[in-house]
Amino acid sequence: GQNIDQPTEMTATEGAIVQINCTYQTSGFNGLFWYQQHAGEAPTFLSYNVLDGLEEKGRFSSFLSRSKGYSYLLLKELQMKDSASYLCAVNQAGTALIFGKGTTLSVSS
Amino acid sequence: DADVTQTPRNRITKTGKRIMLECSQTKGHDRMYWYRQDPGLGLRLIYYSFDVKDINKGEISDGYSVSRQAQAKFSLSLESAIPNQTALYFCATSDLVVGGTENHNEQFFGPGTRLTVL
Numbered sequence: 001g002q003n004i005d006q007p008t009e010m011t012a013t014e015g016a017i018v019q020i021n022c023t024y025q026t027s028g029f030n031g032l033f034w035y036q037q038h039a040g041e042a043p044t045f046l047s048y049n050v051l052d053g054l055e056e057k058g059r060f061s062s063f064l065s066r067s068k069g070y071s072y073l074l075l076k077e078l079q080m081k082d083s084a085s086y087l088c089a090v091n092q093a094g095t096a097l098i099f100g101k102g103t104t105l106s107v108s109s
Numbered sequence: 110d111a112d113v114t115q116t117p118r119n120r121i122t123k124t125g126k127r128i129m130l131e132c133s134q135t136k137g138h139d140r141m142y143w144y145r146q147d148p149g150l151g152l153r154l155i156y157y158s159f160d161v162k163d164i165n166k167g168e169i170s171d172g173y174s175v176s177r178q179a180q181a182k183f184s185l186s187l188e189s190a191i192p193n194q195t196a197l198y199f200c201a202t203s204d205l206v207v208g209g210t211e212n213h214n215e216q217f218f219g220p221g222t223r224l225t226v227l
Contacts, residue, residue, distance in 0.1 A: 008149075030214070031213070031214070033215065038220075040197075041220070041221075042199060042218035042219060042220055042221055043152070043199075043216075044218075045215055045216075045220050046216065048213060051174075066112075087151065087152065089152075091214045095157075095165075096142055096157045096167065096214075097214065097216055098125050098153050098154070098155075099144075099152040099153075100151060101149065101150060101151035102151050102152075
């Protein structure tokens, strides 16, 4: 079966660091995406990992361990505009992306 | 101009009515998708198409049908709308990139259609 788990909600303060975890159990794994979605808007691409390890892109980093079925998104130097939902999605070979239910992050001052 | 467009952006309809949501893209991608999003349930795949002659059911295809009229167009129909189909609907496109360590299937989303069925 397919299962993607991530926390429903998280809170943090401006300037802090937050880590959003994602665990998955899928067949035909072919990479993992993280998307950001502001309320009422379309998801936008943040990162993609297909090999184990850390991918860094500015304030955002994403990590993947394929053997553990685990990924995390790390957000540094949090800003108010980072308040959004963060979606973990697994790329299954030959089919479409399968999305988790998303983590709503609230950043306060 | 937006690469992926959806029409209408908002629609209110009544139970039993036939509704069509349209999606167009100028990205030249072969792959197109329809998702619905409900609070607390994330994005769920309705149908997807990898080329003009290819249609595949997703996780929640019951009550929906699709048509891939051309590479650039993928429409979603609700033959007889019911209230639990009230949701935010997203169209997306992707182009599989294969090579080296990259095997992307990054999806690009349209702005969404908010559908309310009364």
